[in-house]
Amino acid sequence: MRLVIAMMKHETNTFSPVRTDWQRFRDWGAYLGPEARRAYEGTAMPIGAYLKLAREIGAEVVTPVAAEAMPSGPVAAEAYELMAAAILDAVRSGCDAAMLDLHGAMVAATAPDGEGTLLERVRAVAPDLPIAVTCDLHANLTERMVRNCTALVGYKTYPHVDMHIVGEQVGRILLRAMQGEIRPVMGWARRPLLAQTLRMGTDDEPMRTLIEMARAEERRGLLAATVFGGFPLADFADAGTSAICIADGDAAAAQGAAERLMDAAWQRRDDFLYRHEPLEQAVARAKALMDGPVLLLDHADNVGSGGTQDVMTVLREVMRQGLEDVAVAAVFDPDAVRQMAAAGVGARVTLALGGRTDMPAIGRRGEPLTVTGRVRTLSDGEWVVRGPMYTGVRVSMGPSAVLDTGKVEIVVVSRHHEPWDQGVFTSLGIDPKTKRYLLLKSRIHYRAGFAALARATVTLDGDGVTTSDNDRLRFERVRRPIFPLDRINAP
């Protein structure tokens, strides 16, 4: 048996000014041919699970591409077409099945429905090809995606710590179908609901209940049941919350379960909205907390959802109110790293830090923050994830440095990186367990690495293109009416 196994992933924030070209994929990890296999074999990624299954059954494996970029603006045509062509060429040269590790919220310049278009092209080349697909919990599911694959399953956790489990689940469904043991049929449903990412953590309501409902459907006999929170920062017709279920031969059972899941999501639609708190008040509340570490979430500039990672609004307020013993991860500013490297460890420097990127989508210019401190650490920014998310994957933050102002230690990086693992600090000599405050440019994924050590968490509403304030964004393409942009009461 010959399997095409590939990964092509990007969560596209159409409001983000950060360019998504092929170089951005290479910065995070983009491999072609056998290198793709070497990079991801043994990792906890869905593609790692596919490779493990292939080895188990002694299949011949072709890995045309494994590429992911940190979330950012629409994917440039050259990058999308390069990845899609690699997969299509591999399918065209002959295979028995394809296992694809996708995101589900990729918007490309040439293909707004990035995953649907890819799958449609694959099916055009090989109409009966069995295709297994994993998607992120933040996928914006489309009819085109569902129509052009055999089995599609999404993560049930946010932070995404079950990627390997889901890869194995859908991979096994596909292999069993190919053996003639089962006949997977999919049913899917959605509601006009643009849920907010900050309200999608699967340890919190309402996702906790919805995910438990999906698990119950699987216990009752469905091959798989998925609830997608969706990705609301993609201004794309099909953005929003959806469900997809897979039954063995019984289309009505799959459809019925998907509708039940979506009815429950719709009933709880108000719970998917984040309640705003003025920044000054939230920082003051954090200042009064005595027991650390306290996590401070700069969620409106969450690079893991397309943030520029150099918005200084929250750090400015934290410093203005004089919080002490703070570690920050991380500010994106390659120039500042270069200046610190030139000055050397121990040197005292004054920098115009961050604020390099304008954000036309929210009508804001970049505003640097002037900070003075000592260069504490310099590093190449390379480390391997040991925590529960992306376990085993090598990450590169590019040349990195720590600026110590006395009260605040600021990690400054040259490549975008969401802090979901303690390695973001420990690789630079900061022990996060000993700090009173950890200021993280993250939204929910921080929980993978930091929830266990947090005594309290305070969400801080700053500026940025991952804002949870819909009034700051201009939606033009998403289908209307949709809640909460439109206060509709019935689906």
Ligand SMILES: [Zn+2]
């Ligand atoms: Zn996600």
